[in-house]
Amino acid sequence: MYERIREKLGILADAAKYDVSCSSSGSNRKNENKGLGDAEGTGICHTYTEDGRCVSLLKVLLTNHCIFDCAFCVSRRSNDIKRAAFSVEEVVELTINFYRRNYIEGLFLSSGIFKNADYTMERLVRIVKKLRTEERFNGYIHLKTIPGASEELLKEAGMYADRMSINLEMPTEAGLKILAPEKSHEEVKKPLGFIQKSITQFSDEKALIKHVPKFVPAGQSTQIVIGATPDTDKEIMHTANAFYKNFSLKRVYYSGYIPISNDSRLPVIGSQPPLIRENRLYQADWLMRFYGFNVQEILNDAHPNLDVDVDPKLSWALRHLEQFPVDVNTADYRMILRVPGIGVTSALKIVQARKFGRLYKDHLKKIGISFNKARHFIRYGDSPMQLKEYEAGHIKGIILAESHSKYQKNPHNQLSLF
Amino acid sequence: METFVFDGTLEGLLTAVFYCYQKKSEKVKVVSSAHFHPDVFHQHFTVVSEDDKAKRVWAGLRKKLDPGWMLNIYKAFLSEQPQAFQHLLDFARYIIDHEQGAETNFGNSDVLAISQLEHKVHREKHRMEAFIRFQKTGDDIFYAHIEPDFNVLPLLIKHFKNRYADQKWIIYDLKRKYGLFYDLEKVEEIVFDFTEEMSPSLNALPARLLDEKEELYTILWKDYFKNVNIPARKNMKLHIRHVPKRYWKYLSEKQG
Incomplete structure (x- = not known):
C-alpha cells in the first residue's frame, strides 16, 4: 500500500534537498480568514536532519524531468536516474496534511524544467493558487522563479508566495559557462529585478491605499554553489555583496558542492564537501549584514581567501x-x-x-x-x-x-x- | 534576614513583594512551601496570597516596565526553578526602588538572571512549537502530548490557536498533568483520567483511535525526513544539539 506516493516523495524530495534554503521567517501573513496556518513572525525549524540542517518546509520538486544538462545538478538531462512528477492535487494534499500535524511551516516548491519555462511556471502557480484560495492556507510558501518565465506568471506567483528565489548557481559567469553552458547570470538578474521592482511598487501603493494585496512579503533569495569551480572567496563574497545591494536580497545561501557526478569538470565523487569553507563564508556574510563590515575589509586582493583555522x-x-x-x-x-x-x-x-x-x-x-x-x-x-x-x-x-x-x-x- | 514562605503561585509571590514593603523588611529570603524545610532556629512568615495586594504590585511594576518585560517576569516564573522565585522578588523590589529604566542594568545580577531565565523558558516554548507532533484521531481531533522542562503550556495558547484556527486540537502536558483543548472557538484547560489504552507511557495514540489516513502521513513524514538528509554531510553532534535526545520520544520521525 501507499507505494506509489512514497516512491514519488522519495525521488522528488531527494532531488530538492541540494537547495539549502529552509527559512520560513520574514513574512507577515496572518490567519485572518479562520483558515489554516499563520506565517507571521519568526520561522520554526520543526526538526533537523542527521547532517544538522533545519527542516522547516516540505521541500520538493514538482518534477525532476529537466530539459537542461547542468553538470552540477542531479536532475540533469543526461543523468540516468528515476524520474517522477507530482500532480497538483498530490502536492496540495501533502502540504496540508503535513502542516495540520505540525510537521512543517509550509511548502518549498521547485521544479525541473519540462517543455519550457512558462509551462513549468504555470504549473507551480496553479499549486500555490489552489493552496491559498481553495484551501485557505496561510502557511509559508517559498516558490522558485523559473528563469525565462513570463512577467505575467511571475506577477501572479508573487501574489501567493511569501518568498521567491532563483539560484545564481556558480559565483562567476565564467564558472557557470563551463558547467552549464545553457545558463547565464543575466537570465537570473532579469526576473530578480522584475520581482524586486514589483515589491517596491506594491509597498509604494500601500502608503496610499489601505488594502493592497501581499506581494512576496518575505522577499527574494539566491544560492551560490561553493567548491565546484575554482573561484576565490573574494569573488564569491563580492558577487554576494553586489546581489544584496542591487536586488535587496534577504539572503544569499552558500552551498558546499556535494560530488554527485563523474564529470571531469567537477570534483570527483567521494571527495569531502567543503564544509569549513561554507561555514566561513556564512560567517563573512553575517559580518556584512549584522556587524557593519564592508566586504572589502574582509576579503580583498591581499586576502583573497578566508582563513580556515580562525573565523x-x-x-x-x-x-x-x-x-x-x-x-x-x-x-x-x-x-x-x-x-x-x-x-x-x-x-x-x-x-x-x-x-x-x-x-x-x-x-x-x-x-x-x-x-x-x-x-x-x-x-x-x-x-x-x-x-x-x-x-x-x-x-x-x-x-x-x-x-x-x-x-x-x-x-x-x-x-x-x- | 527574614524568611517568607509562599504558596508557589505568581499571585503569592507578588503578595510577598507587597509584604516586603508593608513590613519594611530589608533582606528577604523567599521560599515556596513545596521547597520549605522549617528549622527551629529561624522564624518564618507565611504569606497568604491576596488578589488585591498582588494586583497592586503588578500595577506598580507595569508603570516602570514595558509589556515585554512584564511577560519576561511571567516567563521566568513559569520556569518553576526555586532560585527563580528569589530573583523575581529581588528584581521586583529593585525595579520599584529605582528610577524607570533600571531593567536595562545587566550588571545587576537579578536583572541578568531574569533575562536568562526568560531566555531558557522562551527556548522551551519555541521548541514545543517545533516538536509537537499531532495525530489525527477518528473524531477529527489533533492530539499531542509533551513533557516540557518548564511549564510552557500557557505560553503556547496563542500560537496554536492562531495557526490551527480551523481544526480541533489537544496538547497535553504529561508531567504537570493538564492540557489545552481548542474546540474551534476557545482554548480550555482540561484534565484527563488516562485509561489503559491511552497510557502516558505510550509515545503515541493506539491505532484504533486514529483516523484512517494517519498511518500514511506518519510513514510519508518519516520517508521525507530520511530523504532530505545528505549522508556526505553527516554531523550527529550538531543534530543532537538541535534536537536533544530527551525530546526524541515524541518525534515521529525519530521512531524506528
Whole structure:
C-alpha cells in the first residue's frame, strides 16, 4: 500500500534537498480568514536532519524531468536516474496534511524544467493558487522563479508566495559557462529585478491605499554553489555583496558542492564537501549584514581567501591590532561589535549596562561574551596591566590552543595511517 | 534576614513583594512551601496570597516596565526553578526602588538572571512549537502530548490557536498533568483520567483511535525526513544539539 506516493516523495524530495534554503521567517501573513496556518513572525525549524540542517518546509520538486544538462545538478538531462512528477492535487494534499500535524511551516516548491519555462511556471502557480484560495492556507510558501518565465506568471506567483528565489548557481559567469553552458547570470538578474521592482511598487501603493494585496512579503533569495569551480572567496563574497545591494536580497545561501557526478569538470565523487569553507563564508556574510563590515575589509586582493583555522572576525582583528584594545566602558557600539568573542546581543547589553556603572570582568562573563577570546582585544574595569604588546601570531596561537575546533582534524572519509 | 514562605503561585509571590514593603523588611529570603524545610532556629512568615495586594504590585511594576518585560517576569516564573522565585522578588523590589529604566542594568545580577531565565523558558516554548507532533484521531481531533522542562503550556495558547484556527486540537502536558483543548472557538484547560489504552507511557495514540489516513502521513513524514538528509554531510553532534535526545520520544520521525 501507499507505494506509489512514497516512491514519488522519495525521488522528488531527494532531488530538492541540494537547495539549502529552509527559512520560513520574514513574512507577515496572518490567519485572518479562520483558515489554516499563520506565517507571521519568526520561522520554526520543526526538526533537523542527521547532517544538522533545519527542516522547516516540505521541500520538493514538482518534477525532476529537466530539459537542461547542468553538470552540477542531479536532475540533469543526461543523468540516468528515476524520474517522477507530482500532480497538483498530490502536492496540495501533502502540504496540508503535513502542516495540520505540525510537521512543517509550509511548502518549498521547485521544479525541473519540462517543455519550457512558462509551462513549468504555470504549473507551480496553479499549486500555490489552489493552496491559498481553495484551501485557505496561510502557511509559508517559498516558490522558485523559473528563469525565462513570463512577467505575467511571475506577477501572479508573487501574489501567493511569501518568498521567491532563483539560484545564481556558480559565483562567476565564467564558472557557470563551463558547467552549464545553457545558463547565464543575466537570465537570473532579469526576473530578480522584475520581482524586486514589483515589491517596491506594491509597498509604494500601500502608503496610499489601505488594502493592497501581499506581494512576496518575505522577499527574494539566491544560492551560490561553493567548491565546484575554482573561484576565490573574494569573488564569491563580492558577487554576494553586489546581489544584496542591487536586488535587496534577504539572503544569499552558500552551498558546499556535494560530488554527485563523474564529470571531469567537477570534483570527483567521494571527495569531502567543503564544509569549513561554507561555514566561513556564512560567517563573512553575517559580518556584512549584522556587524557593519564592508566586504572589502574582509576579503580583498591581499586576502583573497578566508582563513580556515580562525573565523573571519578574528582574522580581521589580528590583521588590525592597531585598532585594539577596545575599552568596553567607553568605546562606540560599532567598535565593540568588532571585538572577536562579542556578538550582537552581548554588545547591546554592554552599552546598556555600562550606563549604570563601570563593567568588570565578572559582568562581561555573566553577560555571556566569549571572554577567553575577547580578553586579548579589550580593556575593562579590572583589566590587568599589560606590560608588553603581543603580536598577532602569538595571540592567534593562544586562542587556538585554548579552543576546541568543532571540525575534526581529518575529514570523515580520510583514513588515518596509524 | 527574614524568611517568607509562599504558596508557589505568581499571585503569592507578588503578595510577598507587597509584604516586603508593608513590613519594611530589608533582606528577604523567599521560599515556596513545596521547597520549605522549617528549622527551629529561624522564624518564618507565611504569606497568604491576596488578589488585591498582588494586583497592586503588578500595577506598580507595569508603570516602570514595558509589556515585554512584564511577560519576561511571567516567563521566568513559569520556569518553576526555586532560585527563580528569589530573583523575581529581588528584581521586583529593585525595579520599584529605582528610577524607570533600571531593567536595562545587566550588571545587576537579578536583572541578568531574569533575562536568562526568560531566555531558557522562551527556548522551551519555541521548541514545543517545533516538536509537537499531532495525530489525527477518528473524531477529527489533533492530539499531542509533551513533557516540557518548564511549564510552557500557557505560553503556547496563542500560537496554536492562531495557526490551527480551523481544526480541533489537544496538547497535553504529561508531567504537570493538564492540557489545552481548542474546540474551534476557545482554548480550555482540561484534565484527563488516562485509561489503559491511552497510557502516558505510550509515545503515541493506539491505532484504533486514529483516523484512517494517519498511518500514511506518519510513514510519508518519516520517508521525507530520511530523504532530505545528505549522508556526505553527516554531523550527529550538531543534530543532537538541535534536537536533544530527551525530546526524541515524541518525534515521529525519530521512531524506528
